[in-house]
Amino acid sequence: MMKRQPPEVDTDPVDQQAPLRHPEVELLQLYGSHPLAFLGLAEDVEHFLAPEGQGLINYRLVNRVAMVLGDPLCAPQAVEKVTRSFLAFCRTRGWSVAFYQTRPAHLAIYRALKLHVFKMGEEAMLFPQTFTLQGHALANVRTSCRRAEREGIQIQWYEGVPPATVMQQLASVSNAWLECKGGQQTEETGFSTGRFQEILTNAQRADQIADLTQPFPEAFPAPPLVTGVALTRSGQACAFVTFTPIYGGATGEEGTGHNWGWALDLMRRTADAPSGAMELLLVQALERFRLRGAHQVSLGLVALADTRQEMAPIWRHLVDGASRRMALFESRQTLFRFKQKFAPCWESRYLVASSRLAFPKIALAVLRLRHYAGRGFVRLLTR
Numbered sequence: 001m002m003k004r005q006p007p008e009v010d011t012d013p014v015d016q017q018a019p020l021r022h023p024e025v026e027l028l029q030l031y032g033s034h035p036l037a038f039l040g041l042a043e044d045v046e047h048f049l050a051p052e053g054q055g056l057i058n059y060r061l062v063n064r065v066a067m068v069l070g071d072p073l074c075a076p077q078a079v080e081k082v083t084r085s086f087l088a089f090c091r092t093r094g095w096s097v098a099f100y101q102t103r104p105a106h107l108a109i110y111r112a113l114k115l116h117v118f119k120m121g122e123e124a125m126l127f128p129q130t131f132t133l134q135g136h137a138l139a140n141v142r143t144s145c146r147r148a149e150r151e152g153i154q155i156q157w158y159e160g161v162p163p164a165t166v167m168q169q170l171a172s173v174s175n176a177w178l179e180c181k182g183g184q185q186t187e188e189t190g191f192s193t194g195r196f197q198e199i200l201t202n203a204q205r206a207d208q209i210a211d212l213t214q215p216f217p218e219a220f221p222a223p224p225l226v227t228g229v230a231l232t233r234s235g236q237a238c239a240f241v242t243f244t245p246i247y248g249g250a251t252g253e254e255g256t257g258h259n260w261g262w263a264l265d266l267m268r269r270t271a272d273a274p275s276g277a278m279e280l281l282l283v284q285a286l287e288r289f290r291l292r293g294a295h296q297v298s299l300g301l302v303a304l305a306d307t308r309q310e311m312a313p314i315w316r317h318l319v320d321g322a323s324r325r326m327a328l329f330e331s332r333q334t335l336f337r338f339k340q341k342f343a344p345c346w347e348s349r350y351l352v353a354s355s356r357l358a359f360p361k362i363a364l365a366v367l368r369l370r371h372y373a374g375r376g377f378v379r380l381l382t383r
Helices: 022-031 076-091 104-112 136-150 164-181 196-212 277-292 313-325 329-340 359-370 375-382
Strands: 046-049 055-062 065-069 096-102 116-126 154-159 226-231 237-246 261-269 296-303 345-353
Touching: 022 046, 022 055, 022 196, 046 076, 055 076, 055 359, 065 076, 065 359, 076 096, 076 104, 096 104, 096 116, 096 359, 104 116, 104 345, 136 277, 154 277, 164 196, 164 226, 164 237, 164 261, 196 237, 196 261, 226 277, 237 277, 237 296, 261 277, 277 296, 296 329, 345 359
Parallel strands: 065 096, 261 296
Antiparallel strands: 046 055, 055 065, 096 345, 116 296, 116 345, 154 226, 226 237, 237 261
């Protein structure tokens, strides 16, 4: 059988994006503290603006399932009203509804609206202003960073759109990473993560939002897209990370701007990258973000993680069996161990569905949006 080749990557500068609409951007600035909120402005995402502009819900429609990215973007006191409006909007169209990676804060509201809650994993959160490498918990990270530095690894950082020459090097790293992953996953996942081809458009979108917030820099922090590149002694890129913005100007405990930061998006390396290169990238990123005044950094979701022991035994048995069928069990365990080295705060994330009966259809919609090729799980659900 012919081996599938990684996709070609266009590293030419992209055309200027269409102007962002002010109601959506303002709600993102005020209430976009969810790490997925920025991805909700992607071109293939639909937007539901609640009556009187009270809130925004970003969703993708797949197989008549409206899959929402995170929680509604609105004031806490408006969550129930905005959600109820969206459910009515979907009901008149005959759509099922699912909220993807919701946080614990609004679960009582979802349940009051007769929605069904399933724990889907945990997100690793770090807080740059208090993060430290000191202590036993971070010993492995310190050792890994020193090893990378002895190997001559240097880190370069770019805010906004990276230069074309840098993108060409990153394309080589990304293609090598995709080729190594090809046995399990033949194309990049999406929806709740970016893709390599979207780095330039995401950087432009973040810059547009920053331009709109220039008159109010303190009230509405507007972080750029950040790219970190690990270079070998010879100057070749061997690993890179990208971070998307986290907003949330009005969600702080005291005034504005107390929840903004960055979310780890892409994390890729070549097979022969020196050990510790990725740890060094993340440690330097946290220090960089601390100096910028960021309050939170997400290392992303680990699907099916349950350090808080919230999953019912029957649900845990089902999801473990499903992940093994999809050849995801080993990869999620490896991902959890890597993120655990940074001693994060693990926060629960949930899938909130409009109907238990619609769950198989919703699960298939998630698989399609995330581009998983888990045929065993698909057969399990369709039975």
